[in-house]
Amino acid sequence: MAEASKRRLRLGMVGGGEGAFIGEVHRFAARLDDHYELVAGALSSQSDKAERSAQALGITRSYVDFEEMARQESEREDGIDVVSIVTPNHLHAPVAMAFLKRGIHVICDKPLTATLAEAKALYQVAEASQAQFLLTHNYSAYPMVREARAMVKEGKLGEIRSIQVEYVQDWLTQSLEQTGNKQAVWRSDPAQAGLAGCVGDIGSHAYQLACFVGNTQGKEVLADLSSWVEGRALDDDANILLRYENGAKGHLWASQVAPGNENALSLRIYGDKAGIEWHQESPNELIYSVLGEPSQRLRRGNSYLSEAATLVSRIPSGHPEGYLEAFANLYREFAEQLLTSTPNPNLPTLATGLHGMRFITATVYSSQNNGLWVPLTD
Amino acid sequence: MAEASKRRLRLGMVGGGEGAFIGEVHRFAARLDDHYELVAGALSSQSDKAERSAQALGITRSYVDFEEMARQESEREDGIDVVSIVTPNHLHAPVAMAFLKRGIHVICDKPLTATLAEAKALYQVAEASQAQFLLTHNYSAYPMVREARAMVKEGKLGEIRSIQVEYVQDWLTQSLEQTGNKQAVWRSDPAQAGLAGCVGDIGSHAYQLACFVGNTQGKEVLADLSSWVEGRALDDDANILLRYENGAKGHLWASQVAPGNENALSLRIYGDKAGIEWHQESPNELIYSVLGEPSQRLRRGNSYLSEAATLVSRIPSGHPEGYLEAFANLYREFAEQLLTSTPNPNLPTLATGLHGMRFITATVYSSQNNGLWVPLTD
Amino acid sequence: MAEASKRRLRLGMVGGGEGAFIGEVHRFAARLDDHYELVAGALSSQSDKAERSAQALGITRSYVDFEEMARQESEREDGIDVVSIVTPNHLHAPVAMAFLKRGIHVICDKPLTATLAEAKALYQVAEASQAQFLLTHNYSAYPMVREARAMVKEGKLGEIRSIQVEYVQDWLTQSLEQTGNKQAVWRSDPAQAGLAGCVGDIGSHAYQLACFVGNTQGKEVLADLSSWVEGRALDDDANILLRYENGAKGHLWASQVAPGNENALSLRIYGDKAGIEWHQESPNELIYSVLGEPSQRLRRGNSYLSEAATLVSRIPSGHPEGYLEAFANLYREFAEQLLTSTPNPNLPTLATGLHGMRFITATVYSSQNNGLWVPLTD
Amino acid sequence: MAEASKRRLRLGMVGGGEGAFIGEVHRFAARLDDHYELVAGALSSQSDKAERSAQALGITRSYVDFEEMARQESEREDGIDVVSIVTPNHLHAPVAMAFLKRGIHVICDKPLTATLAEAKALYQVAEASQAQFLLTHNYSAYPMVREARAMVKEGKLGEIRSIQVEYVQDWLTQSLEQTGNKQAVWRSDPAQAGLAGCVGDIGSHAYQLACFVGNTQGKEVLADLSSWVEGRALDDDANILLRYENGAKGHLWASQVAPGNENALSLRIYGDKAGIEWHQESPNELIYSVLGEPSQRLRRGNSYLSEAATLVSRIPSGHPEGYLEAFANLYREFAEQLLTSTPNPNLPTLATGLHGMRFITATVYSSQNNGLWVPLTD
Incomplete structure (x- = not known):
């Protein structure tokens, strides 16, 4: 798989501040193939923690409230194309809805939601949106x-x-x-x-x-x-x-x-x-x-x-690829799907x-x- | 585990004639530690096959009918001490009963019987006998x-x-x-x-x-x-x-x-x-x-x-012991149990x-x- | 190992154009922890190939001649801090010398040179330079x-x-x-x-x-x-x-x-x-x-x-890290060495x-x- | 590989008394396929130890001196067909010579001898003998x-x-x-x-x-x-x-x-x-x-x-055969070679x-x- 060609997507993140595990994984994954640039985040619901986390990552557009983030980013010309949701499960649905409603693509960690009812509601919101959705069942990549x-x-x-x-x-x-x-x-x-x-x-x-x-x-x-x-x-x-x-x-x-x-x-x-x-x-x-x-x-x-x-391998045999490479495959394929408008049937x-x-x-x-x-x- | 000391038990076998798999395994197992001498068999219910199988194995006392074998062996002074039952499942109960009733110890392949009812009946017969019973769940050895x-x-x-x-x-x-x-x-x-x-x-x-x-x-x-x-x-x-x-x-x-x-x-x-x-x-x-x-x-x-x-190892580490050695452990431990009258809680x-x-x-x-x-x- | 704090080094590359293997590996490695930004390259000695390769990677400052690159980059205010040399062996020495002489740090693939004489000459040049040198014996990371x-x-x-x-x-x-x-x-x-x-x-x-x-x-x-x-x-x-x-x-x-x-x-x-x-x-x-x-x-x-x-692990146990992560460790540690001026005794x-x-x-x-x-x- | 047909060879052993390792292995190997019957031994050069070892193994013809054993066994009508030599290396040559000279087949542990000179001398003795020789490079079986x-x-x-x-x-x-x-x-x-x-x-x-x-x-x-x-x-x-x-x-x-x-x-x-x-x-x-x-x-x-x-497997796949089975293969093949007079090119x-x-x-x-x-x- 050759490296990415060069239109990079603007990425935001909700969750994933200090002490988080999966947020960092998503950032590694987004970076590896150079398809994304992380430019905005609501990394924590505690404002000081959100700010510190953003600074550590060199993110200038730092938010505390995800609704506010969705609103502002959707209004900017250089607003994010995609948001990654890396919060605990119960926040997946409300956060995803906020962005989907404003036409921002969503990458969301699994499981989809905390309850089946939420999942159904989210599904309906997504049906009504032009934005696309990726669930990071990374092992399938x-x-x-x-x-x-x-x-x-x-x-x-x-x-x-x-x-x-x-x-x-x-x-x-x-x-x-x-x-x-x-x-x-x-x-x-x-x-x-x-x-x-x-x-x-x-x-x-x-x-x-x-x-x-x-x-x-x-x-x-x-x-x-x-x-x-x-x-x-x-x-x-x-x-x-x-x-x-x-x-x-x-x-x-x-x-x-x-x-x-x-x-x-x-x-x-x-x-x-x-x-x-x-x-x-x-x-x-x-x-x-x-x-x-x-x-x-x-x-x-x-x-x-x-x-x-x-298609999802990078380096020669015997040079082990691992967890981050597989995770990055999802990010890469989602970017390609967004940029080429060709649905990839392998994506969750x-x-x-x-x-x-x-x-x-x-x-x-x-x-x-x-x-x-x-x-x-x- | 040192080699056996030298009182060898006289062994008979029911089943295990030409083309059988588990009968041969029982014979390897009986032979390995030199605790048994195979002297009698009803290796097949077809008389010519029983005879041919016995000759190939150097067994002189060859029977066709297991009842007859149980009767005659129990009456000989040099009759078998133990019988190995290596028939299909439905014969385990009748064969085992025939020998147990005559005080001959039984080594029987698994599963115990073809039905639960048979198993219960066999259990009662065994309760009434002085003879001992070993079920060859060999993997446990x-x-x-x-x-x-x-x-x-x-x-x-x-x-x-x-x-x-x-x-x-x-x-x-x-x-x-x-x-x-x-x-x-x-x-x-x-x-x-x-x-x-x-x-x-x-x-x-x-x-x-x-x-x-x-x-x-x-x-x-x-x-x-x-x-x-x-x-x-x-x-x-x-x-x-x-x-x-x-x-x-x-x-x-x-x-x-x-x-x-x-x-x-x-x-x-x-x-x-x-x-x-x-x-x-x-x-x-x-x-x-x-x-x-x-x-x-x-x-x-x-x-x-x-x-x-x-206690159930024979050779130094790194010299792999396998399936036959484990199977033989059951034969050996059963022999020791019979010879010493000390019950071994590891035996099925x-x-x-x-x-x-x-x-x-x-x-x-x-x-x-x-x-x-x-x-x-x- | 937490993600990088945010001063990114400006990176150039010599070699690693279309069809190369190790050049791409170096770029993955440089990107993973976000310590480097690839801004210049002499990716091939053939000008059309150099140009095409640079465009594919989004590199604006594309050179054909490494000497020219070393000269110009050393004169720019936003010139590269570090150059990665990913050419065949016989070019390692001349390229490394060109950059070391101008005070640009060098990351060089192994083996060091094509001959021992070249290696000695390069060693002397490096002795006289303030710039630092990393040899990518990646397996040691x-x-x-x-x-x-x-x-x-x-x-x-x-x-x-x-x-x-x-x-x-x-x-x-x-x-x-x-x-x-x-x-x-x-x-x-x-x-x-x-x-x-x-x-x-x-x-x-x-x-x-x-x-x-x-x-x-x-x-x-x-x-x-x-x-x-x-x-x-x-x-x-x-x-x-x-x-x-x-x-x-x-x-x-x-x-x-x-x-x-x-x-x-x-x-x-x-x-x-x-x-x-x-x-x-x-x-x-x-x-x-x-x-x-x-x-x-x-x-x-x-x-x-x-x-x-x-110190060189990123993710929890059981989530396999591979070849690229190890390679990236060298890039990351070299960046930390450059930014903190603390020599890392593990670096080749x-x-x-x-x-x-x-x-x-x-x-x-x-x-x-x-x-x-x-x-x-x- | 079917079990052995029934002419059993009479086996003697030199060495392999109490505390020995490889002697016991040879006995397991000889027993497994029922081609040999161990009937004589000079299990130790110390007479009490030789005697105790023989008794423990149920061997009636116990010797202290291997020369004496070779002489007497070669003169008996029911004397041994084969001798196994399981002594330290320096005794391999003299013991093997004693039996080969009297026409008794030899199974000898490796290495052949303690010195090359001994090996050459033994080779000459064997050339002059009708008896056959097996060196137990067991891993090759x-x-x-x-x-x-x-x-x-x-x-x-x-x-x-x-x-x-x-x-x-x-x-x-x-x-x-x-x-x-x-x-x-x-x-x-x-x-x-x-x-x-x-x-x-x-x-x-x-x-x-x-x-x-x-x-x-x-x-x-x-x-x-x-x-x-x-x-x-x-x-x-x-x-x-x-x-x-x-x-x-x-x-x-x-x-x-x-x-x-x-x-x-x-x-x-x-x-x-x-x-x-x-x-x-x-x-x-x-x-x-x-x-x-x-x-x-x-x-x-x-x-x-x-x-x-x-030809050298006994039981179905997935039922591991180990070290003793491989060792026994040599014994079995040597027996077949002796009984059929057909040289087996796989035997050392x-x-x-x-x-x-x-x-x-x-x-x-x-x-x-x-x-x-x-x-x-x-």
């Missing part, structure tokens, strides 16, 4: 994930039978939220995170990845959620059974209380001809096993891969996010009812 | 599995929260039973295999392993079974949720239709202090991750391991097998009822 | 490499006995240079690459890595070089024995003709207390084995690591490069003399 | 090693260019011999081990493996040996360059002082078409990389393998051992002369 999706689509696996996906961490094994850790606090607070904890934070990624690579969607879900840590209001571990629209079945395990797991997102899909296996912590590799043949180790950057992988949209909220909602409902099969339709 | 069990018992993982176990193969991805493959034919025939296919054949191993290492038992089970291959009467893929008696929750995936998987039995257990991970295809290794510390790779044969592992018993049959039965029932939670008690 | 170096320094391995390093690729297995591949052509041309092929291109990286992590330098070297591909003037495979100043011994294998190897740089160091192992293709991991204890898997981003690793300098040229020269000489031990001193 | 050898032979790798082999342990990192450890004591004693330590003990295995799989022999060798541990008379670490008769070049690293390595024998061979990679600690797997294609993971027990691997012979002694001798000589290239011919 790894080159070998794109390769996997292309392989399933081309029928290399045959008819899909089983999808096994998991996303496992250990950072909430103990009650980190009681130590004041900012990331833990909001993620375990229903008012900020929404109706789910682990399922919303990482289960939603795992589910999107399974659907994206499997070229399908969940049809019904059955779940057994747990909150292992005393005093924790939301789930921190989830065993979920799925039946997909393409007929496949499978399991999704999401956990934030499994010691020894850092960010262990992995996906295995099996059809009647072949199986594939991908692990986020070794993202440059995809295992491909045709029934009766030796397993093959497909690796990023090689000429035997399809265009799907090649508001519809992706809305379906994701159905998944979260159905999962919680199933678990509350001791394991009902709950449909994932409207 | 790997040194690093023993180490894992000891670690859980000692509390090194803390309170157990999650148990993830899977046993995945690909050899039944297509309809192998229609090609006449002997192993496939009986395993997919309800009359010989019993009420379950994949769940009985390998799911039962996975479940026993989880319980054995977790030092617990399942309390209730919820399952979604599939028969992916057209015309196959029994399940070939199963997604199973479990709640254990120690409070842990988890998932068990068993499949024989996942291309690229040979004999991929793996177990992961997570507590509030640490997690462990073991893979049957790399059996000499156990990953141990204490929360907040680097993962450790414990390897068989090292002095830092506990007695639990050391008839009670283990009876509970396993409850698991199989409940799993099938849950799936037939679209995913009920079914208790695993009597 | 991976977080886990820094951790390894710190561990050796702290004595965690004890007295170092053995250093095994290798850098293995397969892209020159056939005569790629005869197909016109730009990277292959200049690397196999003595006039552009210098006196060594594989040893200069990747052997030099492996050697620098071994010395960097081992906190030592080679004392003498013995080599057996090969040119396996017909018509290739320079070496493409090298087996090299080393004796280090700290008393350690070891082997260095560099090859570009080993099918199945993409960019397989790996390092193992053993002392009398412990050993470590690192692989560039899994860069977020470092294996640490204390004698008699289980091996530990140290992973980037964890709190148990030292400051050495933490001109002295590093001069010693590297001694290594290359001695290696070639040893091989030409059928394996003499050749000292690595002046 | 792993199924995937056989597959690798067949692949090289068939030209799947093309013209071989590079052979990288290593055998690395850590058990002699400290001065274990001073603690009285039996294995360490004799291996570090020139009077028992011969002229080399690590090179003789494990370097000889690595070299044989490289030659066996590479279908070639070393032509000349250059070495840098070390004795890292104070007071150790023999080498414990060796970096060795090799040039092979087929034109390939390479490196051999043998070490017993590298913490974290248990029994890390590994081999990589690269030709102009493809490369292969095998690791003894994961012996059921062979990595095969055709230039420009994804690497393939060949695994034991699959139908895509050649007869070379299949006395000529293999004689060449191995040349390798050891030349290696030591090269190192003593600061790295001469020393020819491996007579």
Whole structure:
């Protein structure tokens, strides 16, 4: 993938001030391919913190209120083209609406919103807007994930039978939220995170990845959620059974209380001809096993891969690309989509996010009812 | 573990004639540590095949009928001490009963029987006999599995929260039973295999392993079974949720239709202090991750391991022991138990097998009822 | 590592026009942490190509001649602070001299020069200049490499006995240079690459890595070089024995003709207390084995690591950082060194490069003399 | 591989009494496939120990003196067919001669002898005898090693260019011999081990493996040996360059002082078409990389393998076979060779051992002369 040609988009950011994690990631991602220039921000709702954060980043147009930011930026001639929303979940909907209504494109972190109702409302606002929307399900932008999706689509696996996906961490094994850790606090607070904890934070990624690579969607879900840590209001571990629209079945395990797991997102899909296996912590590799043949180790950057992988690779094989490069792929592809007006079918949209909220909602409902099969339709 | 001292037990075998798989494995296992001498067999119910098989193995006392064998052997002064039962599942109960009734010890392959009713009947017969019973859940005899069990018992993982176990193969991805493959034919025939296919054949191993290492038992089970291959009467893929008696929750995936998987039995257990991970295809290794510390790779044969592992190891670290060595550990420990009259709590018993049959039965029932939670008690 | 504070350095580039590989890498690296702004370039010696390349990158000050660029930039008030040299090896010395003489800092790709004589001359020029010099031995900037170096320094391995390093690729297995591949052509041309092929291109990286992590330098070297591909003037495979100043011994294998190897740089160091192992293709991991204890898997981003690793990490553990992030670490640290005037002892300098040229020269000489031990001193 | 048909060979053993390591391994190996019956032994030169050891093993014909054993056994009608020699190296020659002279077949542990002179003398004795000789280079009997050898032979790798082999342990990192450890004591004693330590003990295995799989022999060798541990008379670490008769070049690293390595024998061979990679600690797997294609993971027990691997496999894929199974393959094949009088070209012979002694001798000589290239011919 060659470097960007040179029209750079003006970018704003809401959230992502001092101490934030994902805001910094979005900035790295925006910078890597030189398609964006960060010029405005409402980095915090506390004015001193917003100001300090903006200064540290060299952003001159610093706001405290996102509504004010949306209004002013939409009125400037050199106003932002795109805003990145990197707040806790409960703010995604109001912030996104504010910008969409004024025709400013939105890049929003996942999950889409805190509740399904918000998601539906946001969806309607977006329908009425000319502006475009990107949901940063970043794991779907790894080159070998794109390769996997292309392989399933081309029928290399045959008819899909089983999808096994998991996303496992250990950072909430103990009650980190009681130590004041900012990331833990909001993620375990229903008012900020929404109706789910682990399922919303990482289960939603795992589910999107399974659907994206499997070229399908969940049809019904059955779940057994747990909150292992005393005093924790939301789930921190989830065993979920799925039946997909393409007929496949499978399991999704999401956990934030499994010691020894850092960010262990992995996906295995099996059809009647072949199986594939991908692990986020070794993202440059995809295992491909045709029934009766030796397993093959497909690796990023090689000429035997399809265009799907090649388009989102930067450097030669053996020079590992990582998390930031994959995240940057979304930023880059969204920029290209905006600049060329050509929709990219690989990009997660508001519809992706809305379906994701159905998944979260159905999962919680199933678990509350001791394991009902709950449909994932409207 | 030193080689055996020299009183050798006289061994008979039922099943395991030409073309059999597991019979040969039992013979390797019996031979390795020199505790047994194979002297009698009813290797096949077809007389010519029984005879040919016995000759090939140098067995002089060859029978066609297992009842006859049990009767005659029990009457000889040099009659067998122990019989190994390596037939299809539906014969386990009648054969075992024949020998137990005559005071001959039984080594029996898993699952215990074809149905729960048979298992209960067999249990009663065994209760009334002086003879002892070993069920060959061979995976529980790997040194690093023993180490894992000891670690859980000692509390090194803390309170157990999650148990993830899977046993995945690909050899039944297509309809192998229609090609006449002997192993496939009986395993997919309800009359010989019993009420379950994949769940009985390998799911039962996975479940026993989880319980054995977790030092617990399942309390209730919820399952979604599939028969992916057209015309196959029994399940070939199963997604199973479990709640254990120690409070842990988890998932068990068993499949024989996942291309690229040979004999991929793996177990992961997570507590509030640490997690462990073991893979049957790399059996000499156990990953141990204490929360907040680097993962450790414990390897068989090292002095830092506990007695639990050391007692079932033969050769120095780095010299891989495999499947046959683990299988042989059961034979060896059973011989020692018989010769010393000291019960070995690590050996799978008839009670283990009876509970396993409850698991199989409940799993099938849950799936037939679209995913009920079914208790695993009597 | 927090994002950069906001004084950005003005950067120029010599080489790196259309079709180049490493030039693009330098630009990604310069951009990631936002310390540099690329404002000038002599991207090619062909004027049309230079112009097209500059336009594609949005660079307004485009030059054809590097001398002219050095002169003009040094005279502008907004002239570049730093120049990146990403040409074939034979141009490193003249270009670097041109900028150093005018007080412009230099970032230069490795190996330092095409010949040892050039390296010495360049060294003298640099001695006389106020400007600073960075040699991009990028592999030494991976977080886990820094951790390894710190561990050796702290004595965690004890007295170092053995250093095994290798850098293995397969892209020159056939005569790629005869197909016109730009990277292959200049690397196999003595006039552009210098006196060594594989040893200069990747052997030099492996050697620098071994010395960097081992906190030592080679004392003498013995080599057996090969040119396996017909018509290739320079070496493409090298087996090299080393004796280090700290008393350690070891082997260095560099090859570009080993099918199945993409960019397989790996390092193992053993002392009398412990050993470590690192692989560039899994860069977020470092294996640490204390004698008699289980091996530990140290992973980037964890709190148990030292400051050495933490200072050059950006994102949490389990979110893989890759090649570009490591490369960017050098750019970032060089910027900090320039802005704070605090020398960073981890950065490869001109002295590093001069010693590297001694290594290359001695290696070639040893091989030409059928394996003499050749000292690595002046 | 089916189980053995039933003529069992009568086996004797010299060495391998209480506290021995390799003697027990030979007994496991002899037993596994039921081709041998251990009936006689001179298990120790101390009479009480010999007697106790024999009793523990159920051996009735116990000797103290191997000459006496050779004489008496050769005169009995039911005397042994084969003797296994599992003594320290310096006894290999005299014991082997005693039995060969009397027409008793010999299975002998490696290296062949303590000195090259002994090896030559033994070779002459064997030439004059009808009896056959097996040298237990057991690593060459792993199924995937056989597959690798067949692949090289068939030209799947093309013209071989590079052979990288290593055998690395850590058990002699400290001065274990001073603690009285039996294995360490004799291996570090020139009077028992011969002229080399690590090179003789494990370097000889690595070299044989490289030659066996590479279908070639070393032509000349250059070495840098070390004795890292104070007071150790023999080498414990060796970096060795090799040039092979087929034109390939390479490196051999043998070490017993590298913490974290248990029994890390590994081999990589690269030709102009493809490369292969095998690791003894994961012996059921062979990595095969055709230039420009994804690497393939060949695994034991699959139908895509050649007869070379299949003939020495016992159980289905995914059921790991280990060290003892490979060792047993040699015993089994030797039995078949003796019973069928058909020479098996895969078995290591006395000529293999004689060449191995040349390798050891030349290696030591090269190192003593600061790295001469020393020819491996007579």
